[in-house]
Amino acid sequence: MSNRGKGILSGNIFCGHCGGRLTATTSGRGKINADGLLEKRVCYVCYNQSRKRKECDGPCTYTSARVDAEVIEAIRGLFASLTGSPKDDIMGKVFDEKMNDLRIRLGQTSERLREETAELQIYESEVIKCLTGKSRFSEDVLSRLIDEKAEIVNKLKLEVKSLESQMAAGTETVKSTETKLDYLATWADLFDSSDMETKKMIVANLINRVTVSKDYRLTIEFNVEIERILHAA
Numbered sequence: 001m002s003n004r005g006k007g008i009l010s011g012n013i014f015c016g017h018c019g020g021r022l023t024a025t026t027s028g029r030g031k032i033n034a035d036g037l038l039e040k041r042v043c044y045v046c047y048n049q050s051r052k053r054k055e056c057d058g059p060c061t062y063t064s065a066r067v068d069a070e071v072i073e074a075i076r077g078l079f080a081s082l083t084g085s086p087k088d089d090i091m092g093k094v095f096d097e098k099m100n101d102l103r104i105r106l107g108q109t110s111e112r113l114r115e116e117t118a119e120l121q122i123y124e125s126e127v128i129k130c131l132t133g134k135s136r137f138s139e140d141v142l143s144r145l146i147d148e149k150a151e152i153v154n155k156l157k158l159e160v161k162s163l164e165s166q167m168a169a170g171t172e173t174v175k176s177t178e179t180k181l182d183y184l185a186t187w188a189d190l191f192d193s194s195d196m197e198t199k200k201m202i203v204a205n206l207i208n209r210v211t212v213s214k215d216y217r218l219t220i221e222f223n224v225e226i227e228r229i230l231h232a233a
């Protein structure tokens with residue numbers, strides 16, 4: 001019997017003592033379960049300790065059923081807090097303020113760019129007058145004014161460009177978060193009735209890493225996007 005897919009976590013679970021990976025493995029001969037099938041105990045094993053690669057003062061094995069049960073509880077808790085808030089509320093809290101701020105700054109900066117560019121054009125049109133001796137400015141003064149103004153205009157152009165790309169990136173994040181929220185709603189409905197492989201896929205999508213220490217103390221780190229959504233929910 002393969003131990004593949006036995007634990008709900010793989011690749012994202014770590015030892016809280018040495019920092020190494022925990023890997024799922026079966027141990028012992030197993031016992032016959034109620035359905036008459038051979039059932040082996042699945043453990044998460046500290047890789048460093050089992051391979052004697054590094055000192056580790058933590059336990060070598062953790063029963064996966066116990067760790068998985070806690071992870072599943074955390075996932076249920078996550079779904080419960082998300083389904084309590086309407087999608088629009090979450091989106092509003094996460095993005096509205098930030099996007100509005102960007103929109104206002106972009107508007108103000110573009111307006112200043114228009115004004116400064118207009119002034120630069122006035123100075124430039126003075127150059128010809130200067131050559132015919134009809135300008136109110138001397139050549140030196142005019143050339144200095146043009147240089148200064150051109151520098152301001154260039155800076156403002158760069159600022160507008162940067163604000164525009166921040167807006168574009170923000171819009172992308174809004175889209176991806178909306179998609180994620182739709183997924184989350186579906187996953188919340190399906191999770192309890194899903195098979196092990198689906199649960200594992202869902203867990204891998206939501207959890208960045210789980211750290212396990214002595215006495216089954218768990219630290220569960222959701223991924224950044226989930227944290228942001230949770231914060232707003």
Ligand SMILES: [Zn+2]
Nearest residue numbers: 015018046056
């Ligand atoms: Zn360890």
